[in-house]
Amino acid sequence: MFKAICTDIDGTLLNPDRELSKRTIDIIRSIKDDVSVILASSRMPAAMRHLQETLGITDQPLICYNGGYIISQKDGIKVLDSVEIPFSLCEFIAQWSHNKKLHAGFYLEDDWYAPSDDQWTKREINNTKVQASIYSGLDLMQSWKSLNKGAHKIMCMGEPQLIDQLVAELYAIDAPLHLYRSKDTYLEIAPLQISKASALNQLLQAELNIEMRDVIAFGDNYNDIEMLKAVGCGVAVGNAKDEVKKIADEITLPGKEDGVAATLEKYFG
Structure with a gap:
């Protein structure tokens, strides 16, 4: 049986209102004491x-910014890893976006500018x-220059061209x-060396003493591709990109139809 569940959120875990369905909440709350989520x-x-x-898992770790910021929340918040976009590239993107009037939001730790x-x-x-600042x-x-700070993520939004x-x-x-383009009007920018797969592996070793083969993951x-390939069972939701479905061990219902909950009920219910 799997010892941990790792799931993507947007497009995977949430219902059409971008919220958690009762079915998803019920199954996760019923198993959260026996398996890491x-x-x-x-x-x-x-x-x-x-x-x-909502899921009752506030003591569980988080993989944020696609793996750029990994935090443990077992005994207060502890940063396990943090990888930033170098300041020089942040400055280049800020200047370019300002000149072209492209919306560019900068994210660092728990701040969104x-x-x-x-x-x-x-x-x-x-x-x-x-809320944004x-x-x-x-x-x-x-303000970042003297501190030589970078961003965990930059989100550019605007006209496709x-x-x-x-x-x-x-x-x-x-x-x-x-x-990474989640749609033609959105561009997410992150450091090249990060991934959800490497972050999950690092987290399992540092925090949970669990092997990747003991994890079921959803995306x-x-x-999400690297993560689904690296774990014991990689599950693509029905609305996943074809490339994701191709490498998945299983395909479940679409995210908006409680695909994650349906699979968890099958294995843990």
């Missing part, structure tokens, strides 16, 4: 903790239930970054 997402910690509270209170910021607040990218870079241009610019300078998108 780990959320792994591109989200910031604050956008994951309210889901943990959005350039203005526009439609993109409002949409993200609605999706993640987290309104701070222009250039001002933020000024503007995003295309930024991607081309970053490829042209050979930036060591993951450029829907390209950033």
Whole structure:
């Protein structure tokens, strides 16, 4: 039997209202004392903790920013690993976005800095239930410069052709970054060396003394592929990208139809 469950959130775990269904809450609450339940997402910690509270797993670790920020919450909050986008690249993206009027939000630990209170910021607040600090990218870079801080994630949102241009610019300078498009108007930027798979492996060794083969994991998108391949059982939800389904051990119902809950009921119910 599996000793840990690791699941992506958006597109995988949530219902059509971007919330946890009663079915999902019930099955996880019924097994959480016998098996570790780990959320792994591109989200910031604050956008994951309210889901943990609903599921009753606030003592469980979190894999945030697609593996760039791993935190233990067993005895207070302890950072197990933190990988940032270098300041020079943050500055380049902030300047470019400012000049082209592309919305670029910068995330560091539990802070989200959005350039203005526009439609993109409002949409993200609605999706993640987290408030942004309104701070222009250039001002933020000024405050980070002396500290040599970077970002765990940069989220650019805007017209597809503007995003295309930024991607081309970053490829042209050979930036060591993951450029991940969840849709044509969204570009998530993260350090190249991170992944959910490596973060999960590190977390299991450091915190839980569990092997990857003892984990069942769920996902829907390209950033879940490595994780699903690395665990004992990788499950793609029915709405997953074809490439994800191709490498999965199992395919369940779509996320919006409680695919995660259906599989957990099969194995643990």
